[in-house]
Amino acid sequence: MARTKEFDPDVTLRAAMDLFWRKGYEATSMQDLVDHLGIGRGSIYATYGSKHELYLLALDRYAEESGDSVLETVSVPGPVLPAVRGLVLAFLDESLTERKGCLVTNTAVECAGDRAIARRVESNWDGLESVIASALVRARNQGELAVDKDPRALARFLVTLVQGLKVMAKVPDERRMRDAVDQALTLLD
Numbered sequence: 001m002a003r004t005k006e007f008d009p010d011v012t013l014r015a016a017m018d019l020f021w022r023k024g025y026e027a028t029s030m031q032d033l034v035d036h037l038g039i040g041r042g043s044i045y046a047t048y049g050s051k052h053e054l055y056l057l058a059l060d061r062y063a064e065e066s067g068d069s070v071l072e073t074v075s076v077p078g079p080v081l082p083a084v085r086g087l088v089l090a091f092l093d094e095s096l097t098e099r100k101g102c103l104v105t106n107t108a109v110e111c112a113g114d115r116a117i118a119r120r121v122e123s124n125w126d127g128l129e130s131v132i133a134s135a136l137v138r139a140r141n142q143g144e145l146a147v148d149k150d151p152r153a154l155a156r157f158l159v160t161l162v163q164g165l166k167v168m169a170k171v172p173d174e175r176r177m178r179d180a181v182d183q184a185l186t187l188l189d
Contacts, residue, residue, distance in 0.1 A: 009047050012037050016048075017058035021103045024110050025055050025117075056116060062103045063124040071131050080139035084132065084158075085185055091162040092181045095169035105166035125163070129155045145188065154187060 019036045020028055030051055034041055048054040073090070074083045095101075104124045111117040129152075136151035145151070161184050168177055 007037075007039050007043070012039065013048070013054075013057055013061055016054055017061050017103070020055055020058050021062070021106070022100050024106060026110060052114075052116075056120060059103065059107060059117070059120045059124075063120070063127065066102075066104075067124070067127050067131070070128060074131060074135035079144060080135050080142060081144045081188055084135055084139070084188065087132070088158060088162065088181060088185060091165055092177060095162075095165040095177065096172055096174055098169070101169050102163075102166040105163050108163070109167065125159055128162075129159045132158055139188075149187075157187070158184065 015037050016033060019032065023032065028051070030041060030044070033044060033051065033054070037044065044054065048057055070087065073087045074080065076083055100106075104121055107117060108121045112121075133152045133155035136145055136149070136154055139145040140147060140149065140151060161180065165177055165181070
């Protein structure tokens with residue numbers, strides 16, 4: 001008869017995500033995971049697989065949670081451009097206050113050579129770009145965005161901007177970051 005798990009795999013995955021987010025992939029050892037999660041190595045391996053597989057699951061969880069939040073922000077009825085501007089400003093504010101940065105951005109910087117991880121990062125950025133592009137298409141259809149503006153190119157630019165903000169958050173220069181955002185948002189006019 002199989003033993004019943006004495007931990008909630010979902011709660012434990014979130015705790016692993018938080019540890020990876022704080023320390024990074026390479027700096028997090030299996031012993032760190034054992035200590036932080038409060039479960040044995042065998043339980044980690046049996047439930048999630050290797051450290052690498054657990055990291056991929058943590059990235060997936062992070063992408064799901066952050067993607068839902070972005071979609072909610074830009075999917076409100078009514079004018080779209082204020083929501084898109086608000087989203088970019090929220091990324092800026094988060095970058096200035098949250099020192100651990102963005103898990104996806106941190107991962108891109110730390111683990112770019114790992115193809116499985118890079119695919120997850122690219123997928124996250126593609127998802128963010130698609131949500132913003134869809135919002136900008138809606139804005140153009142509603143007459144808020146000029147017809148000569150390319151929603152996909154603008155979305156790609158905004159994703160690049162916010163990822164850059166997340167990198168700059170490691171050594172923040174608020175004036176530089178705010179100026180960049182102010183200039184970027186003029187492209188929506």
